[in-house]
Amino acid sequence: MENSNNSWLSFLLTKSFYKNLSFSLITVIVIVLSILLVLRFYTRHDDLIELPDFSGMDIQETDSILSEKSLRYIVIDSVFNTELAPHSIIDQDPIAGSFVKEDRRIYLTIVAKRKKQVVMPRLVDLSLRRAVSKLKALELSVGNLNFVPDMAKNAVLKQTIDGKEVESGTQVFVGTQVDLVVGDGLSDVMVNLPNLNGLTKEDAEILLQMNSINLGLVLFNSSVKDSATAVVYRQRPSAEDNTMINLGRNVDIYLTSNNSTDE
Numbered sequence: 717m718e719n720s721n722n723s724w725l726s727f728l729l730t731k732s733f734y735k736n737l738s739f740s741l742i743t744v745i746v747i748v749l750s751i752l753l754v755l756r757f758y759t760r761h762d763d764l765i766e767l768p769d770f771s772g773m774d775i776q777e778t779d780s781i782l783s784e785k786s787l788r789y790i791v792i793d794s795v796f797n798t799e800l801a802p803h804s805i806i807d808q809d810p811i812a813g814s815f816v817k818e819d820r821r822i823y824l825t826i827v828a829k830r831k832k833q834v835v836m837p838r839l840v841d842l843s844l845r846r847a848v849s850k851l852k853a854l855e856l857s858v859g860n861l862n863f864v865p866d867m868a869k870n871a872v873l874k875q876t877i878d879g880k881e882v883e884s885g886t887q888v889f890v891g892t893q894v895d896l897v898v899g900d901g902l903s904d905v906m907v908n909l910p911n912l913n914g915l916t917k918e919d920a921e922i923l924l925q926m927n928s929i930n931l932g933l934v935l936f937n938s939s940v941k942d943s944a945t946a947v948v949y950r951q952r953p954s955a956e957d958n959t960m961i962n963l964g965r966n967v968d969i970y971l972t973s974n975n976s977t978d979e
Contacts, residue, residue: 767822769812770805775826778805786818794828798857798891802829831889838884839875844898847872851894859893865964866899866930873897873930903963911955912948912969920948920969932966939973946971 765785770778775791782789797806807825810816834854839847844861851858866873874897875882882888907927912920921931932952940946950970953961961967 764815764817765820767808767810767812767814767816770808770824771812772800773805774801775803775805775824778824782822787816787820787822789822789824791826792823793825795825796832796890797827798831798855800827802827831891833887833889836875836882836884836886836888836894839872839894839896841868842872844870844872844896847875847896855890856888857891857893859895862895862897863900864897864930865901865903865905865928865962867902867965868899869901871899873899900964902965905963906960907963909953909955909958909961909967912951912967913955915948917943917946917948917969917971920951924967928963929961930964930966931969933968935968935970937970937972940971941973943971945974947974 765787768781770781773781778789795806800806804827805824806827809823816822832855834856836856837850837854839850842850848858864873876895876897877888877892879895882894888894907929909929910923910927912923915923917934924931936943936946948969949972952968952970
């Protein structure tokens with residue numbers, strides 16, 4: 717047994733042992749380095765691409781850039797946006813500045829081609845505060861606020877788009893700017909109250925507007941067959957009883973047939 721131990725000890729001290737050991741270690745190191753180099757080449761460890769910021773770019777332009785960089789993309793969603801053009805990029809994953817490998821998929825969210833439409837609400841007679849809340853809830857934009865003398869202070873008198881009155885129930889695009897005419901209370905300024913008797917509704921309204929007075933209720937009696945030819949036979953307040961009136965006050969008119977003498 718002692719001779720056997722001495723034999724192993726003698727072998728470990730020989731040049732042959734150290735030579736074989738060195739050869740084995742070198743072989744293992746070469747194999748490990750070779751595997752690492754192959755893996756590094758196969759996975760393109762250093763071949764990374766920095767992603768640019770595609771926000772606001774058109775999808776066609778983005779497609780060209782990604783193709784040049786050997787990257788792919790998938791549109792995962794389209795959303796409505798009033799500030800960016802249709803088909804422009806609104807979000808990307810991975811984010812701009814990230815480093816990715818070749819053939820990586822980039823996930824994009826774009827602006828929808830067709831804008832969403834909503835039903836225009838009735839804002840007339842609502843307080844300005846409620847009208848603004850309704851517009852914002854429907855993603856409509858509050859445009860110009862035109863304050864005019866009127867007894868209904870802070871109440872919406874008209875709702876317009878591009879200078880034209882828009883009826884409730886009309887389909888409008890999200891983001892559309894809605895202008896409001898709002899009552900500012902009665903002015904202390906007094907103006908002449910014109911006599912409207914014998915005028916058609918259209919002529920009476922024009923004459924009132926020229927005097928900065930609002931047209932109030934318009935009532936037709938049973939004799940009227942054609943409202944366009946009907947004439948005013950009574951107004952409230954009466955021009956006989958009131959020669960002056962507050963700027964912006966409403967005047968109600970009553971109309972009858974042009975051939976009628978009813979009052």
